[in-house]
Amino acid sequence: MASIATQPSLIALDWGTSNLRASLLGAGGTELATRRAASGVMVISERRFAEALLSLCGDWLAGRTGLACIASGMIGSRQGWVEAPYVPCPAGLADAAAQLVHVPFGEADRHALHIVPGLRCTGADGEADVMRGEETQIWGADLPQGSCCVLPGTHSKWAWLGEGGRVLAFETHMTGELYAVLTQHSILGRLMDLSAAPVPAAFDDGVRLGLRQTAQLLHTLFAARTAGLVGRRSPQELPDFLSGLLVGAELAGVRGPGGQLPTTVTVLGEPTLCDRYARALGIAGVAAQRAPADATTRGQWRVAAAAGLVGAAAQ
Amino acid sequence: MASIATQPSLIALDWGTSNLRASLLGAGGTELATRRAASGVMVISERRFAEALLSLCGDWLAGRTGLACIASGMIGSRQGWVEAPYVPCPAGLADAAAQLVHVPFGEADRHALHIVPGLRCTGADGEADVMRGEETQIWGADLPQGSCCVLPGTHSKWAWLGEGGRVLAFETHMTGELYAVLTQHSILGRLMDLSAAPVPAAFDDGVRLGLRQTAQLLHTLFAARTAGLVGRRSPQELPDFLSGLLVGAELAGVRGPGGQLPTTVTVLGEPTLCDRYARALGIAGVAAQRAPADATTRGQWRVAAAAGLVGAAAQ
Numbered sequence: 001m002a003s004i005a006t007q008p009s010l011i012a013l014d015w016g017t018s019n020l021r022a023s024l025l026g027a028g029g030t031e032l033a034t035r036r037a038a039s040g041v042m043v044i045s046e047r048r049f050a051e052a053l054l055s056l057c058g059d060w061l062a063g064r065t066g067l068a069c070i071a072s073g074m075i076g077s078r079q080g081w082v083e084a085p086y087v088p089c090p091a092g093l094a095d096a097a098a099q100l101v102h103v104p105f106g107e108a109d110r111h112a113l114h115i116v117p118g119l120r121c122t123g124a125d126g127e128a129d130v131m132r133g134e135e136t137q138i139w140g141a142d143l144p145q146g147s148c149c150v151l152p153g154t155h156s157k158w159a160w161l162g163e164g165g166r167v168l169a170f171e172t173h174m175t176g177e178l179y180a181v182l183t184q185h186s187i188l189g190r191l192m193d194l195s196a197a198p199v200p201a202a203f204d205d206g207v208r209l210g211l212r213q214t215a216q217l218l219h220t221l222f223a224a225r226t227a228g229l230v231g232r233r234s235p236q237e238l239p240d241f242l243s244g245l246l247v248g249a250e251l252a253g254v255r256g257p258g259g260q261l262p263t264t265v266t267v268l269g270e271p272t273l274c275d276r277y278a279r280a281l282g283i284a285g286v287a288a289q290r291a292p293a294d295a296t297t298r299g300q301w302r303v304a305a306a307a308g309l310v311g312a313a314a315q
Numbered sequence: 316m317a318s319i320a321t322q323p324s325l326i327a328l329d330w331g332t333s334n335l336r337a338s339l340l341g342a343g344g345t346e347l348a349t350r351r352a353a354s355g356v357m358v359i360s361e362r363r364f365a366e367a368l369l370s371l372c373g374d375w376l377a378g379r380t381g382l383a384c385i386a387s388g389m390i391g392s393r394q395g396w397v398e399a400p401y402v403p404c405p406a407g408l409a410d411a412a413a414q415l416v417h418v419p420f421g422e423a424d425r426h427a428l429h430i431v432p433g434l435r436c437t438g439a440d441g442e443a444d445v446m447r448g449e450e451t452q453i454w455g456a457d458l459p460q461g462s463c464c465v466l467p468g469t470h471s472k473w474a475w476l477g478e479g480g481r482v483l484a485f486e487t488h489m490t491g492e493l494y495a496v497l498t499q500h501s502i503l504g505r506l507m508d509l510s511a512a513p514v515p516a517a518f519d520d521g522v523r524l525g526l527r528q529t530a531q532l533l534h535t536l537f538a539a540r541t542a543g544l545v546g547r548r549s550p551q552e553l554p555d556f557l558s559g560l561l562v563g564a565e566l567a568g569v570r571g572p573g574g575q576l577p578t579t580v581t582v583l584g585e586p587t588l589c590d591r592y593a594r595a596l597g598i599a600g601v602a603a604q605r606a607p608a609d610a611t612t613r614g615q616w617r618v619a620a621a622a623g624l625v626g627a628a629a630q
Contacts, residue, residue: 078544086545120545125527127538128545155537173533174501181496186489212440215530216568218488218561222470223442229393230401230435230443246533253531 006032008067009310011057012300013113015075016133017042017154022057029301029310031294033060041074049081050105053113065110068309070300072116073133076101081113086120086130092166093139093299097306116303121169124255129172131157133296139165140299141268141291148256149266149291152176152273160256169257173250176273179243188221188242191228196236200279203244207280210248217249247280266291321347323382324625326372327615328428330390331448332357332469337372344616344625346609348375356389364396365420368428380425383624385615387431388448391416396428401435401445407481408454408614412621431618436484439570444487446472448611454480455614456583456606463571464581464606467491467588475571484572488565491588494558503536503557506543511551515594518559522595525563532564562595581606 006026014021018040024033039052053069054061061067076084084101100114118132134157143149143161151157154177159170183189206224213220224242227233233241254261265281267274268291278288292298304310321341329336333355339348354367368384369376376382391399399416415429433447449472458464458476466472469492474485498504521539528535539557542548548556569576580596582589583606593603607613619625 123534125524125531125535125538127524127535128541128547129537130541130544171534172537174536175533177501178533178536181500185496185500186492209440209442213530215528215532215564216440216570217530217532218490218493218565219438219486219568219570220440220442221489221493222444222487223440226443226445229445232443249530250533253534255531255534 006030008032008060008064010301010304011060011067011069012297012304013053013069013071013075014073014133014296014300015071015080016040016073020052020056022053022060023297024057024060025297025301025310029298031297041077041080047081049075054106061106061111067111068304069111069113070100070116070304070309071113072136072296072300072303076115076118077132080115082115084115084117084132086118086132089119089121089170090162090166090168091119091135092162092164093303094306096135096139097303100303100307114304114307114309116300119167119170121167123171124259129170131159131170131172134159134170135167136299136303137268137296138167138299139302140295140297141266143266143291147264147266148262149268150277151269152267152277153269154180156250156277158254158256160258171254171256173253175246175250179246182221182224182242183239188224188238191225191235192238192242193235194239196239199237199240202233202237203240203276203279204283206241206244206246207248207251207283208244210245210250211252211284213245213249213252220245220249243276244280247277248283251280251284251286261286263287264289268295321345323347323375323379325616325619326375326382326384327612327619328368328384328386328390329388329448329611329615330386330395331355331388335367335371337368337375338612338615339372339375340612340616340625344613344620346612356392356395362396364390369421376421376426382426383619384426384428385415385431385619385624386428387451387611387615387618391430391433392447395430397430399430399432399447401433401447404434404436404485405477405481405483406434406450407477407479408618409621411450411454412618415618415622429619429622429624431615434482434485436482438486439574444485446474446485446487449474449485450482451614451618452583452611453482453614454617455610455612456581458581458606462581463577463579464583465592466584467582467592468584469495471565471592473569473571475573486569486571488568490561490565494561497536497539497557498554503539503553506540506550507553507557508550509554511554514552514555517548517552518555518591518594519598521556521559521561522563522566522598523559525560525565526567526599528560528564528567535560535564558591559595562592563598566595566599566601576601578602579604583610 020039335354
């Protein structure tokens, strides 16, 4: 007979645009097993979300009607399974836990998926900003009051934290997506060798140029073409030069409640991308700290505990 | 028998990335005929430039071995027929005329194409900048000493002029290409109705936001998604909102020798795009002037005259 620790308590789903990662958690949030599938929200056709979930985790759920599933990420977007609200900032995990969206699924609706809502805030420019998924990752990362973190990615998210991990404010920067569309679809990609090994010195030069670009990004970007045209940079250097230029421009544009980059930033997420941001932060004179790698699953466990879906206290 | 005015003196070619436009010019640069083909530099395969030119203008050249052809635009780029140099700024049309690249073509090389070189300068950030084609358009536009002009397009070019139309300095902004890749390939396009009629008020709001974005463009762009997500802007408004945001950001980033936008700017090029820029300049408090529509052909005639390819004085 299994011990209490190895009895399943929760299925935690990190369900994004491209991928679905499922973790089976035991008492106290201990990870018992993890699986992945390329069943992201934009991959699944004809809204077959239940089929995708049962295909990946059906054996975990078999015979366990009371085993809850919690999900964060784009699964709660308009393109996802059921649209979950955006909770206005400042918001902590208790606010999110109180607004989980419950989705019955499986034969006779015997199972329940609980989708974590996203967050919403209004920037200094009066425009709305949103995040979905990163809030849960932040709540798993044990960030102290007064800290600032960045989660690099397609859209990097900067967040400023209050007491108990409450998200006071955040800012989205479209850096990763801009890098992707510019290298794949614009004239900047024409002179690049995109399969080249990283060239850290070219990245650093890009960061310095990006940091200096003072509201001229539409112009400064063109340097990633002219540097190739006039023979100043090789096709192997240009991808990292553009990457650095964009990350530098992002750092130059971060405002937040203090109106500028803080002196210390926690970098959270995919390790290679975090290395890149830590390097750029160093050039900008900002100290970079790291957070634990399993922050998403820990955050999901904590939200589930706050919602009473699991009995044990948060890890 | 044809009068002197209707005797062909020059074939002027505006040969860009997508299209080739050919004008047959008589004495003094009078336009006798004009033709177009979708034979742009990126369209022609296997370097069949001579075939494309003869296919469009072969009858004009038949029996006229001495009739010169002059071309400006991307035909002189590395992807073009023969790469023409970049003349360093400050540069006037006499400098360009002295560095035409001569390309013999046709049976027994009996015809000659003369490619106008591009211009090159170094920006305040130390990075190189280039233009190819726009310099010839500027020289046809009769712009006075001390003026500033913008040529909107895939890459908009801002130029500052000295005596006799010399280009003192210029700046490229990738605004048009960024609009294209973001609407066609990024998540911003997902919420947009790209076939909608123009919504000038949404464009104006975008311009105001872009003008205010002070080095935060990577963040500000995301407003073109959130405004749709939170229901503040319709799918019909979002394309013009993004367009305005980018043009506003461009205006906020123009520096030039004076370090900021001048009080009057001449807008030069495709009329619909020029209307859009004139509107944005108005919001930024800058007076917009227009230039004659046939500036490219006039500029080509003047360069040819300065190079001694045509006998008559410049128009």
